[in-house]
Amino acid sequence: MAFNLPGFKNPVPVNIKVGNITEGELLRFRAFNDWQKTLKASLDLQQDPDHPFHKAPYELKSIEIQSVDWFAKNTDRAFVGFVKLEADVRNEEGKSLPGIAFLRGMSVAMLMILRPSDSKTERWVIMTEQPRIPAGSLRFLEIPAGMMDDHKTFSGAAAKEIKEETGLTVHEHDLQDLTSLALKNAENLESLQYGMYPSPGGQDESIRIFLWEKVMDRQEIVGLTGRLSGKRASSEMITIRILPYEQLWEVGARDAKTLAAWSLYEALKRSRRLSNTKTW
Amino acid sequence: MSTFTLPDTDVSIKLVDGLTKEQLLEFPAFKNWIKTLQSNLSLQASDPSHEFHKSPYSLKHIQIQAIDRFGPRIGFMKIHATVTNSEGEFLPGAIFLRGASVGMLVVLQPDDLPENSQEEKYVLLTVQPRIAAGGLQFVELPAGMVDKGTFNGTAAREIEEELGLKIPADELINLSELAIPAREEGKTEICPRAMFPSAGGCDEFVPIFLHEKRIPRKQLAEWTGKLTGLREEGEKITLKLVRLEDLWLEGARDAKALAAWALYDGLKRSGKL
Numbered sequence: 001m002a003f004n005l006p007g008f009k010n011p012v013p014v015n016i017k018v019g020n021i022t023e024g025e026l027l028r029f030r031a032f033n034d035w036q037k038t039l040k041a042s043l044d045l046q047q048d049p050d051h052p053f054h055k056a057p058y059e060l061k062s063i064e065i066q067s068v069d070w071f072a073k074n075t076d077r078a079f080v081g082f083v084k085l086e087a088d089v090r091n092e093e094g095k096s097l098p099g100i101a102f103l104r105g106m107s108v109a110m111l112m113i114l115r116p117s118d119s120k121t122e123r124w125v126i127m128t129e130q131p132r133i134p135a136g137s138l139r140f141l142e143i144p145a146g147m148m149d150d151h152k153t154f155s156g157a158a159a160k161e162i163k164e165e166t167g168l169t170v171h172e173h174d175l176q177d178l179t180s181l182a183l184k185n186a187e188n189l190e191s192l193q194y195g196m197y198p199s200p201g202g203q204d205e206s207i208r209i210f211l212w213e214k215v216m217d218r219q220e221i222v223g224l225t226g227r228l229s230g231k232r233a234s235s236e237m238i239t240i241r242i243l244p245y246e247q248l249w250e251v252g253a254r255d256a257k258t259l260a261a262w263s264l265y266e267a268l269k270r271s272r273r274l275s276n277t278k279t280w
Numbered sequence: 281m282s283t284f285t286l287p288d289t290d291v292s293i294k295l296v297d298g299l300t301k302e303q304l305l306e307f308p309a310f311k312n313w314i315k316t317l318q319s320n321l322s323l324q325a326s327d328p329s330h331e332f333h334k335s336p337y338s339l340k341h342i343q344i345q346a347i348d349r350f351g352p353r354i355g356f357m358k359i360h361a362t363v364t365n366s367e368g369e370f371l372p373g374a375i376f377l378r379g380a381s382v383g384m385l386v387v388l389q390p391d392d393l394p395e396n397s398q399e400e401k402y403v404l405l406t407v408q409p410r411i412a413a414g415g416l417q418f419v420e421l422p423a424g425m426v427d428k429g430t431f432n433g434t435a436a437r438e439i440e441e442e443l444g445l446k447i448p449a450d451e452l453i454n455l456s457e458l459a460i461p462a463r464e465e466g467k468t469e470i471c472p473r474a475m476f477p478s479a480g481g482c483d484e485f486v487p488i489f490l491h492e493k494r495i496p497r498k499q500l501a502e503w504t505g506k507l508t509g510l511r512e513e514g515e516k517i518t519l520k521l522v523r524l525e526d527l528w529l530e531g532a533r534d535a536k537a538l539a540a541w542a543l544y545d546g547l548k549r550s551g552k553l
Contacts, residue, residue, distance in 0.1 A: 018345075035414050036414075037414075038413075039411065042416045043416070045416070058416065066358065067345040069360065082374050082376075086348070089411055093514075095516070097516070098411065100348050100355075100356060102358070102376040102412065131337070131363075133317065133361055133363055133373050134479055134480065135316075135476050135483065136314075136316030136317035136320055137320055137471050138323070138331075138337070139320075140476075142479070183532050183533065186529055186532060190416065192413065192415050192418075192533060195533070196532070196533060197410075197534060197535065198477035198478040199412075199478055199482060199484060199535070200410040200418050200420065200534065201412065201423065202378060203376070203478060203481075204412050204413060204414065237369075237371075249459070249546040253456060253475065254475060254479075254485075255475070255476065255479070256477045256538075256539060259475060259535075259538060259539040259543065260535055260539065262542045263538040263539075263541045263542040266542075266545065267529070
């Protein structure tokens with residue numbers, strides 16, 4: 001199946017090599033839509049005489065869709081999760097750019113910090129531990145990841161487990177957007193997302209990293225720590241853990257989101273660009 | 281398209297056209313991933329306190345969906361692994377398989393400063409097209425491979441071409457391994473001591489290396505001038521020098537840059553570096 005991607009000056013044929021997605025479904029897949037819009041905007045910037053590629057600009061020639069993964073398959077909530085494609089991007093000199101992309105879209109990660117009300121410096125961090133088959137692990141430690149839902153609330157499997165285990169929900173009005181705070185004053189040459197890109201060479205994924213910092217009674221934090229440090233409830237896929245903040249960068253050193261969140265939090269804090277913590 | 285059983289297991293594997301069983305089993309990323317996964321799956325049975333001991337997950341089937349070759353060599357693979365337990369629960373198994381790479385934190389400092397000065401440190405960054413991210417000027421920590429004794433790849437080549445700087449393996453410090461101990465308390469899983477950019481969908485792991493060099497102030501000034509001057513038209517990858525304390529900001533979109541800043545800062549403050 002092939003069709004031309006709308007919106008480009010010269011036709012961009014899209015060749016769908018798999019049988020499990022239609023043209024309509026692909027165009028409605030938000031990640032694909034965002035990616036092709038962003039790429040087009042970046043390609044258009046080459047028209048600027050100061051652009052490094054102005055003399056021999058690159059052009060998107062064609063796209064091949066190679067693999068599609070659906071989530072919640074066989075239900076009426078089924079939706080496209082991942083699309084793997086190869087884009088042919090080249091200039092008139094025949095130079096081409098690596099065009100393999102694994103599209104999965106944007107997500108969010110939360111640096112959830114709890115501070116006991118009787119200490120100015122003590123901090124604890126909420127972490128998730130879960131199987132990550134791509135990493136070959138059944139116990140991969142990360143800061144919580146997920147999505148923001150239509151009610152501006154952190155949602156997804158991790159958010160659900162956090163609510164069950166700790167009673168805490170994360171709402172937009174309690175958040176500081178660390179990636180945005182960092183990037184909005186940076187030199188943004190192109191219109192890329194205000195997010196951290198884990199693997200820009202092969203994936204479109206960008207992650208907005210938020211800070212959720214709350215002061216709580218020490219008793220409550222002690223209670224939480226006690227509940228969460230026991231043996232994992234058998235067969236729960238995600239386990240919630242709580243960690244002293246000082247250990248975060250070491251114990252979380254395998255997780256790109258954790259190191260990124262730590263960097264942004266520490267750097268923004270040191271340059272005094274973070275608002276003060278709320279108190280319950 | 282053919283199906284075969286992974287030797288010494290009950291795992292069925294369905295190939296795609298253009299990929300043979302031998303090629304798959306020799307693909308380093310696949311070999312490493314399956315070895316790690318099987319080892320960690322086996323802990324469920326052998327450890328009665330394992331959270332999944334009662335209903336252990338097992339790998340049933342792998343579907344190869346797409347492969348990308350660089351010449352004859354397999355570069356990337358897209359696969360789906362069926363991992364399920366006796367209660368019919370499945371673990372997410374869509375995987376973009378590409379193996380490991382490295383991030384290189386190159387720190388330069390004028391050599392007329394005292395030995396333990398933290399002043400005037402600069403970091404090399406790359407600027408290049410990243411089609412997956414939709415950008416033509418994406419700023420990152422240099423990425424590549426460490427093999428045959430040196431840092432290799434496009435970024436390494438550019439660093440050598442522009443600055444004449446070669447980065448030998450014996451002048452590298454593995455920051456990830458400094459932060460992540462070989463023997464971790466209470467931990468029995470095997471897992472590479474490296475940063476995983478996207479463990480929910482990709483096997484990729486990236487150890488962050490440090491190459492710190494003191495150079496004559498004049499040379500640093502020359503390099504800075506060279507990199508900010510007019511560049512050869514249309515060169516795909518270019519370099520820039522930024523202050524170390526600004527790395528988190530200049531590289532705020534790049535997982536490798538943020539990871540390197542975190543590890544360098546953390547290890548320095550804890551005295552491990």
